[in-house]
Amino acid sequence: MTTRCLAPIGDETLLDYWSGDLAAPASDVVEEHLFGCSDCVARLDSLASLGLALGAVARQGRVAGIISRTLLNRMQRDGVHVRFYSVSPGQTVPCAVFPGDDLVVVSLRADLGGVQAVTLSVTGSGDDQLGRVDEVPVHEADGEVIWATPGALVRQMPSTRLHLTLASSGGDGRVLGEYVLDHSASA
Numbered sequence: 001m002t003t004r005c006l007a008p009i010g011d012e013t014l015l016d017y018w019s020g021d022l023a024a025p026a027s028d029v030v031e032e033h034l035f036g037c038s039d040c041v042a043r044l045d046s047l048a049s050l051g052l053a054l055g056a057v058a059r060q061g062r063v064a065g066i067i068s069r070t071l072l073n074r075m076q077r078d079g080v081h082v083r084f085y086s087v088s089p090g091q092t093v094p095c096a097v098f099p100g101d102d103l104v105v106v107s108l109r110a111d112l113g114g115v116q117a118v119t120l121s122v123t124g125s126g127d128d129q130l131g132r133v134d135e136v137p138v139h140e141a142d143g144e145v146i147w148a149t150p151g152a153l154v155r156q157m158p159s160t161r162l163h164l165t166l167a168s169s170g171g172d173g174r175v176l177g178e179y180v181l182d183h184s185a186s187a
Helices: 011-019 026-035 038-059 069-077 151-155
Strands: 065-067 082-087 092-095 103-109 117-123 129-137 144-150 160-168 175-183
Touching: 011 026, 011 038, 011 069, 026 038, 065 129, 069 082, 069 144, 082 092, 082 175, 103 151, 103 160, 103 175, 117 144, 144 151
Parallel strands: 082 103, 092 175
Antiparallel strands: 065 144, 103 144, 117 129, 117 160, 160 175
16 A cells, blocks of 8 residues: 655755755755655656756757756756856846857846745836746745746847846735846847
8 A cells, every 4th residue: 555745845855955955954854754755756756857858958948937046056067058147136237148058047136035926027128028927936045036048049139138127926016126138149
């Protein structure tokens, strides 16, 4: 008779464990649980299978959107060439993409205190909305939202100024940060 896990380990914790980003004693607790739980081992195997293909998928230009720091670190360890920019609220950052870049990543730093989810809006220089991602779950301790775009897509863009707005999702829609990326087109 098979019994279901009564205290399943969260996917994010399993992913951190698999990628080696979970430090002791938390990793010890996860290992002990996995030793006796076939349900969580099966979920870990599924996550590991997805993770092994992640580098190849990123190099094919098929990773886009909001990603976790753990996934970013894993892709970099797997040889994905990442062009990384970090921006604080109110800051303007010059940016570009180069021929070998598989992925362009922007870390939007913000005070996420009391925020469960965010909305990211991207507009062009003419206030044309270029993209929007709603209801992105966040963790206060992270202090950032990481946005990834395939390098091949960014290389097709002309020189432009992108305005990014990060706001809390839900009732108040409070603006957490406004950011500007001054993109220079590839030669």
